[in-house]
Amino acid sequence: TDDHDHNMKLFQVSAWPQSSLQLGQVSGLALDSDSNLVIFHRGDHHWGADSFNNQARYQQRSLGPIQQSAILVVDPSKGSILKASGRNMFFLPHGITTDKENNYWVTDVALHQVNRTLMALGEAFIPGSDNNHFCQPTDVAVDTESGNIFVSDGYCNARIIKFSADGKYLSEWGAGISPARIPFQIPHSLVLLPDKKEICVADRENGRIQCFIAETGEFVKEIKKDEFGGEVFAVSYNGLIFAVNGESLSRPVPIRGFVIDYSTKDILDTFSPNKKEFKMPHDIAETRDGSVFVGDASSKSVYKFTTEKLHHSVK
Numbered sequence: 496t497d498d499h500d501h502n503m504k505l506f507q508v509s510a511w512p513q514s515s516l517q518l519g520q521v522s523g524l525a526l527d528s529d530s531n532l533v534i535f536h537r538g539d540h541h542w543g544a545d546s547f548n549n550q551a552r553y554q555q556r557s558l559g560p561i562q563q564s565a566i567l568v569v570d571p572s573k574g575s576i577l578k579a580s581g582r583n584m585f586f587l588p589h590g591i592t593t594d595k596e597n598n599y600w601v602t603d604v605a606l607h608q609v610n611r612t613l614m615a616l617g618e619a620f621i622p623g624s625d626n627n628h629f630c631q632p633t634d635v636a637v638d639t640e641s642g643n644i645f646v647s648d649g650y651c652n653a654r655i656i657k658f659s660a661d662g663k664y665l666s667e668w669g670a671g672i673s674p675a676r677i678p679f680q681i682p683h684s685l686v687l688l689p690d691k692k693e694i695c696v697a698d699r700e701n702g703r704i705q706c707f708i709a710e711t712g713e714f715v716k717e718i719k720k721d722e723f724g725g726e727v728f729a730v731s732y733n734g735l736i737f738a739v740n741g742e743s744l745s746r747p748v749p750i751r752g753f754v755i756d757y758s759t760k761d762i763l764d765t766f767s768p769n770k771k772e773f774k775m776p777h778d779i780a781e782t783r784d785g786s787v788f789v790g791d792a793s794s795k796s797v798y799k800f801t802t803e804k805l806h807h808s809v810k
């Protein structure tokens with residue numbers, strides 16, 4: 496067993512959700528202003544090897560948008576569906592974030608767009624790398640204080656772009672650690688650390704997390720662990736750094752969740768489902784009461800984890 500600090504040991508709540516949510520590939524998780532879990536999934540659409548041509552243009556427009564509700568708001572204790580929305584709007588959902596007005600900020604890698612309920616950044620279906628085009632953008636982080644929006648862009652770009660609350664382009668930056676700056680290789684997820692005013696990025700194919708000053712984009716630190724193997728899919732923050740790694744053919748390691756101390760970079764805990772294995776854990780979100788949710792894009796599931804004390808109380 497890992498000899499990590501055991502008051503952070505996380506265990507899956509196997510009876511969650513209490514009934515099937517009929518999910519497609521789960522790509523994003525967020526918490527809304529009522530601390531309900533928001534799930535962003537792909538219904539009957541799949542991101543497969545033939546979804547895009549080699550100019551990163553989506554090839555399955557003829558399928559039309561996903562007809563199921565791609566955004567589900569579920570009760571974190573039972574997993575029952577409280578609200579369903581996002582029908583006929585999305586093609587390949589990816590990242591989702593909420594802001595203090597409870598707007599949903601989402602990315603769609605087929606649309607190459609970032610949408611806020613009633614606002615869109617980028618041009619539908621048109622990939623690009625200028626100030627108002629993305630290329631398969633992956634996630635959004637909202638700085639509730641300034642209202643600024645940060646977008647991780649994307650599978651076919653290698654940058655973080657910053658916008659004002661009303662969608663004006665402000666700045667952008669690439670990976671940190673000069674002079675031998677290794678560019679981002681799929682900035683796949685990002686999170687704002689409100690107490691540190693930093694943005695941390697899951698630099699997926701470099702198997703590392705990099706953190707920057709939100710105001711300037713100045714590089715602060717990198718967290719890269721052998722235990723990650725070669726891929727870090729998602730990063731989240733709730734006083735501690737939470738991350739999930741991914742399957743790496745070059746360096747096979749267990750696929751699991753990590754709880755990391757931002758300052759020391761120590762791994763405090765690792766966790767995975769009780770009986771099943773993670774297949775492609777794709778996003779991670781935590782509630783204030785300490786529950787941790789992981790959405791898996793391959794097994795089309797969301798897993799709930801709690802800390803030991805919480806775990807025993809829910810038995």
Ligand SMILES: O=C(N[C@@H](O)C(=O)O)c1ccccc1
Binds near residue numbers: 520522542544589792
């Ligand atoms: O990474 C990929 N997908 C996942 O991240 C996802 O589904 O978001 C992918 C890349 C190329 C082809 C097919 C899938």
